[in-house]
Amino acid sequence: MTTTPLTRPAAAATPGDDADAHETEAAWRIVAGREITVKLRDRNFIISTLTTIAIFVVAFGVSFLLGGDDDEKRIAVVSPDAAAIVQQTDARAEAAETGGADETAVAGAPTVRLTTEQVADEAAAEQAVRDGDADAALVGRPGEWALVGDEGVDPGIAAAVSATVATDALERNAAAAGTTVADLTAGSVVQERLLDSDGTSDEGVRVVAGFVFVFLFYMAAILFGYAIANSVVEEKQSRIVEILAAAIPLRQLLVGKVVGATVLALGQMVIFVAIGLIGLSVTDYATLLPALAGAAAWYLVLFVIGFVALACLFAVAGALATRAEDVQTTTSPLLTIIMVVFFGGLFLQDTWQVIGSYVPVMSTVTMPIRLVAGTAAWWEPAVATLLTLLAAAVIIRVAERLYRRSIMQTGRKLTYREALSLTE
Numbered sequence: 183m184t185t186t187p188l189t190r191p192a193a194a195a196t197p198g199d200d201a202d203a204h205e206t207e208a209a210w211r212i213v214a215g216r217e218i219t220v221k222l223r224d225r226n227f228i229i230s231t232l233t234t235i236a237i238f239v240v241a242f243g244v245s246f247l248l249g250g251d252d253d254e255k256r257i258a259v260v261s262p263d264a265a266a267i268v269q270q271t272d273a274r275a276e277a278a279e280t281g282g283a284d285e286t287a288v289a290g291a292p293t294v295r296l297t298t299e300q301v302a303d304e305a306a307a308e309q310a311v312r313d314g315d316a317d318a319a320l321v322g323r324p325g326e327w328a329l330v331g332d333e334g335v336d337p338g339i340a341a342a343v344s345a346t347v348a349t350d351a352l353e354r355n356a357a358a359a360g361t362t363v364a365d366l367t368a369g370s371v372v373q374e375r376l377l378d379s380d381g382t383s384d385e386g387v388r389v390v391a392g393f394v395f396v397f398l399f400y401m402a403a404i405l406f407g408y409a410i411a412n413s414v415v416e417e418k419q420s421r422i423v424e425i426l427a428a429a430i431p432l433r434q435l436l437v438g439k440v441v442g443a444t445v446l447a448l449g450q451m452v453i454f455v456a457i458g459l460i461g462l463s464v465t466d467y468a469t470l471l472p473a474l475a476g477a478a479a480w481y482l483v484l485f486v487i488g489f490v491a492l493a494c495l496f497a498v499a500g501a502l503a504t505r506a507e508d509v510q511t512t513t514s515p516l517l518t519i520i521m522v523v524f525f526g527g528l529f530l531q532d533t534w535q536v537i538g539s540y541v542p543v544m545s546t547v548t549m550p551i552r553l554v555a556g557t558a559a560w561w562e563p564a565v566a567t568l569l570t571l572l573a574a575a576v577i578i579r580v581a582e583r584l585y586r587r588s589i590m591q592t593g594r595k596l597t598y599r600e601a602l603s604l605t606e
Contacts, residue, residue, distance in 0.1 A: 209429070209430035209431075209434040209435075209438065210430075210434040210435075210437040210438035210441060211438070212438065213430075213434065213435055213437075213438020213439060213441075213442065214437075214438040214439070214441040214442035214445065215442070216438075216442070217413070217438065217439055217441075217442025217443060217446075218442045218445060218446060221409070221442070221443075221446050222446075227405075230405065231450060231453075234401070234450075234454065235453065235454070235457060238454065238457045238458060238461060239457065239461070241461070242457075242458075242461030242462070242464070242465065254272075254295040254296060254297040255294060255295065255296050255297070255317040255318070255336065255338075255339055256296075256297055256298075256299045256315070256316045256317050257296050257297070257298055257299065257316060257317065257318055257319065257320055257339070257343075258298075258299045258300075258301050258306075258307040258310040258311060258315075258316035258318070258319035258320070258330075259298050259299065259300060259301070259307070259319070259320050259321075260300075260301060260302070260303055260304055260306075260307055260321060261323065263323060263324055264320045264321065264322075264327075265298045265300065267320060267327070267343065267346055267347060267350065268296050268297075268298045268320060268343070269298065270346045270349075270350070271296050271342045271343050271345070271346040272295055272296045272297065274342070274345070274346060275294055275295050275296070275342060276295070294336075294338035294339060294341075294342045296339070296342065296343075299315065299316045301319075304319075304321045307319035307321055307330065308330055311330055311331060311332050312332060314332075317331075317336055317339060318330060318331050318335055318336060318339050319331075320343060324350065324351070324354065325351065327343075327347050329343060387462075387467045387470055388470075388554045388555055391474055391477070391551075391554050392527065392528075392547075392550075392551040392554060392555075393528065394458065395477075395481055395527065395546075395547045395550050395551060396523075396524055396527035396528055396547045396551075398451060398454055398455075399485065399488075399523065399524075399527070399546055399547050400520060400523075400524045402447045402450065402451065402485070402489065403489070403492055403520045403523075404520065405447075406443045406446065406447045406489075406493065406496075407492055407493065407496040407513070407516065407520075408496070408509070408513065409443065410439055410440070410443050410493055410496045410497050410500060411496045411497065411499045411500035411503070411509050411512070411513055412500065412506060412509060413439065413500065414439070414497050414500025414501055414589070415500040415501075415503045415504070415505065415506055415508070415509055416506065418500070418501065418503070418504065418589060418592065419504065419505060419506070419592075421592075423435075423589055423590070424590070427589075427590065432585065432586045432589060433582060433586065436494070436497055436581075436582055436585050436586075439493075439497055440490060440493045440494055440497065443489075443493050444486065444489055444490055444493060447485075447489055448482070448485070448486055448489075451481075451482055451485055452482065455478045455481070455482065458474075458478070459471065459474065459475055459478060462474060470554075473553070473554055473556065474554060476553060477550040477551075477553035477554045478550070480549060480550055480553060480563040480567075481546065481547075481549075481550040483563075483567055484545055484546040484549060484550070484563075484566065484567060484570055485546050487546075487567065487570045487571055487574050488542065488543040488545075488546040488570055488574065490574060490578065491542075491543065491573065491574040491577040491578060491581075492516065492519075492520075492543065494577060494578050494581035494582065494585070495516055495577065495581050496513065496516060497581065497585055498581045498584045498585050498588070498598075498601070499512040499513040499516060500512070501584070501585045501588040501589040501601075502584075502588050502595060502596045502597070502598065502601060503595055504591075504592055504593070504594060504595050505595075508595045511595070512595065515598075519543065522544070523543055523544045523546070523547060526538050526544050526547075526548065527544070527547035527548055527551060530548060535548055535551070535552060535557075536552070536557075539551075539552050539558065539562065539566055540562075540565065540566050540569055542569055542570040542572075542573035542574065543570070543573075545566040545569070545570055546570075549562065549563050549566045584598070584601045584602065587601050587602075588601040
């Protein structure tokens with residue numbers, strides 16, 4: 183393992199020398215820079231980052247393509263009456279999409295858009311369907327309409343045209359009976375009233391956004407957390423840490439490792455979040471962008487604070503171990519915390535979700551989820567951030583003490599209780 187030289191010049195060995203103090207205080211920057219450089223050259227890290235980016239890009243690309251696959255269906259027609267049916271069907275679909283004034287006419291109407299393909303006769307209409315020039319053909323006359331498909335008729339086309347034909351037949355029959363459709367259908371329409379003016383059609387996107395927050399936190403905590411623990415135990419096992427301890431305070435070594443990992447993790451998160459927001463802007467759910475952008479901003483803030491605390495604990499887990507094989511044991515409590523956050527973010531609901539959004543570390547995912555869902559007031563993420571800061575300060579202080587007490591203990595693997603009982 184290569185290391186950046188951190189030894190002090192002989193002339194700067196006097197404890198009270200200002201230059202020596204300044205050099206020591208800056209040592210964490212050297213450690214952080216080394217951690218960042220080594221990680222950026224790590225092939226596995228690069229591949230995992232690019233893979234995640236590719237997943238986001240492909241997901242949004244597929245969503246964009248599917249969302250844009252709303253071309254009008256072509257219906258081959260022979261007579262003006264058939265063309266009128268198709269045009270009425272398309273008008274109903276347009277009204278249903280835009281919220282037309284005639285709510286009773288479009289209530290429950292399919293939103294498939296249709297366009298007519300005028301042909302000479304029924305045989306030509308059937309040939310257009312066979313050749314793929316038309317998605318279906320409407321042949322016959324009022325009262326005897328038939329939809330012609332190749333291997334089958336698109337269910338959306340069938341439902342839309344059938345609804346229009348039924349309405350047309352009702353109008354004709356009402357006129358023949360000397361009455362109106364409104365009189366015949368009076369009292370038959372059930373009105374809809376929404377308590378949530380924003381609607382719930384975007385619920386799926388909100389669920390996906392919550393899952394993304396949870397997944398990104400889990401991935402970063404595992405990837406960078408175990409990287410810190412393994413780095414610490416490798417330096418301890420190879421006795422490099424003894425050389426480093428002779429050059430700089432152990433506190434500076436810990437700070438450098440945590441800062442380096444945090445910079446890398448935050449950089450990844452910013453890239454992933456930016457790709458997500460940019461991708462969302464080109465989908466049909468661009469209206470959710472303001473809410474998601476605000477939630478993403480708070481996610482990044484809470485992520486940095488919570489990750490710093492977890493990174494310190496992972497460094498302690500590495501310091502407690504004496505071999506790489508011990509890391510699985512010493513990090514098991516941290517893995518439990520991460521899994522609790524993971525499943526809590528996925529499954530907590532209602533009151534439990536509100537409580538979880540104030541619990542440090544767990545609030546990193548639960549508070550943004552509440553912000554996306556619109557169930558959190560503007561001041562709640564600020565309170566959660568303050569609580570996370572206070573908890574992180576305590577965790578960092580305890581972790582720094584455990585790290586300094588256990589990093590030089592090379593005889594055997596230590597437990598957290600034993601590390602707390604050691605004297606420095």
